Amino acid sequence: xxxxxxxxxxxxxxxxxLPVVTPLYQCSAFxxxxxxxxxxxxxxxVSEFEQxxxxxxxxxxxxxxxxxxxxxxMTLELLAPGAKLVINKDIYGCSYKLFQxxxxxxxxxxxxxxxxxxxxxxxxxxDTDMIAFETPTNPFLKTxxxxxxxxxxxxxxxxxxxxxxxxxxxxxxxHPLECGADISLHSATKYFSGHSDVMGGVALTNNDLLxxxxxxxxxxxxxxxxxxxxxxxxxxxxxxxxxxxxxSMTTLEMADFVRALPHVKHVYYPSVxxxxxxxxxxxxxxxxxxxxxxxxxxxxxxxxxxxxxTGMACVTSxxxxxxSGSHASMTDEEKASSGIGKGLVRLCFGLEDPQDLKSDLLNxxxxxxxxxx
Numbered sequence: 001x002x003x004x005x006x007x008x009x010x011x012x013x014x015x016x017x018l019p020v021v022t023p024l025y026q027c028s029a030f031x032x033x034x035x036x037x038x039x040x041x042x043x044x045x046v047s048e049f050e051q052x053x054x055x056x057x058x059x060x061x062x063x064x065x066x067x068x069x070x071x072x073x074m075t076l077e078l079l080a081p082g083a084k085l086v087i088n089k090d091i092y093g094c095s096y097k098l099f100q101x102x103x104x105x106x107x108x109x110x111x112x113x114x115x116x117x118x119x120x121x122x123x124x125x126x127d128t129d130m131i132a133f134e135t136p137t138n139p140f141l142k143t144x145x146x147x148x149x150x151x152x153x154x155x156x157x158x159x160x161x162x163x164x165x166x167x168x169x170x171x172x173x174x175h176p177l178e179c180g181a182d183i184s185l186h187s188a189t190k191y192f193s194g195h196s197d198v199m200g201g202v203a204l205t206n207n208d209l210l211x212x213x214x215x216x217x218x219x220x221x222x223x224x225x226x227x228x229x230x231x232x233x234x235x236x237x238x239x240x241x242x243x244x245x246x247x248s249m250t251t252l253e254m255a256d257f258v259r260a261l262p263h264v265k266h267v268y269y270p271s272v273x274x275x276x277x278x279x280x281x282x283x284x285x286x287x288x289x290x291x292x293x294x295x296x297x298x299x300x301x302x303x304x305x306x307x308x309x310t311g312m313a314c315v316t317s318x319x320x321x322x323x324s325g326s327h328a329s330m331t332d333e334e335k336a337s338s339g340i341g342k343g344l345v346r347l348c349f350g351l352e353d354p355q356d357l358k359s360d361l362l363n364x365x366x367x368x369x370x371x372x373x
Contacts, residue, residue, distance in 0.1 A: 068187025071201030088133035093327030150180025190313035248281030293343035
């Protein structure tokens with residue numbers, strides 16, 4: 001046997017390594033008798049991350065994907081051509097466009113309703129196949145009663161699939177499956193990562209059939225989370241609850257501060273209740289006063305502790321304009337019908353000292369006020 005052959009097949013004996021955290025399984029293939037077999041099918045790091053998120057949300061199953069959008073996409077793959085899909089009017093811009101594209105491709109009947117109202121829930125058709133929404137909503141942070149929606153849909157079509165995007169509420173404050181949802185979705189890129197250094201998505205369900213279909217769909221589409229991303233996300237989940245508590249305290253304090261500023265017309269903060277959304281942290285929206293609407297660019301540039309862009313839900317604070325950012329893919333007419341104007345600003349609060357954030361915001365507001373006057 002040549003040294004080259006031996007070198008190619010040499011493996012360290014790791015039986016006594018006993019690591020205190022699961023190591024990174026950065027491999028594409030496993031032996032044929034492994035339950036993972038192939039990393040497009042499954043991987044120990046992916047499986048551990050799925051189990052951690054499922055545990056936090058009291059779910060039976062978790063299915064992890066490469067991004068949050070791929071999690072939504074693969075959920076829509078559960079629909080057959082010609083099905084009826086209902087979505088909420090206030091929703092992330094890229095999700096909105098994905099629903100439109102999928103409806104066109106599969107010849108779906110797409111109905112857009114305001115599910116934050118009782119009248120909107122009553123308008124849900126009896127033959128709905130899937131209903132998808134965020135709560136709190138993006139933007140405006142409106143609450144949608146998950147139980148009311150699920151009860152209404154299931155009363156006429158028990159096989160209808162209720163999908164809730166739980167990214168902003170997180171398992172720290174909301175458990176959609178316990179309220180009647182069939183699937184709870186997350187962009188793991190946001191609070192699960194928490195550090196703006198990894199992307200991922202996850203779908204949670206208690207339904208055996210839906211779980212099997214999601215896993216099969218992921219295998220054939222190749223949309224599984226990568227081992228390294230799963231390893232990074234699992235690392236970040238170690239501090240998830242601690243981070244969310246701090247995000248929550250900071251956001252409540254900052255919302256009260258911003259609400260009192262003369263430069264702000266309105267602050268959007270969700271309704272926290274003891275049954276569905278038990279707490280909240282991280283993100284608020286605000287309407288600039290009319291005479292400051294065209295000054296967003298100067299406002300964002302002046303801020304020192306708020307980064308710009310579409311990223312959010314991380315340890316550093318961020319500022320964004322939904323009109324040109326998260327909802328830029330929507331047409332002007334679609335933005336207008338959703339009430340998304342240039343004066344709407346999103347603030348995501350990180351783990352900085354709240355006093356520094358207050359001083360930063362106050363300085364930026366005074367700067368654009370002086371520029372305008």
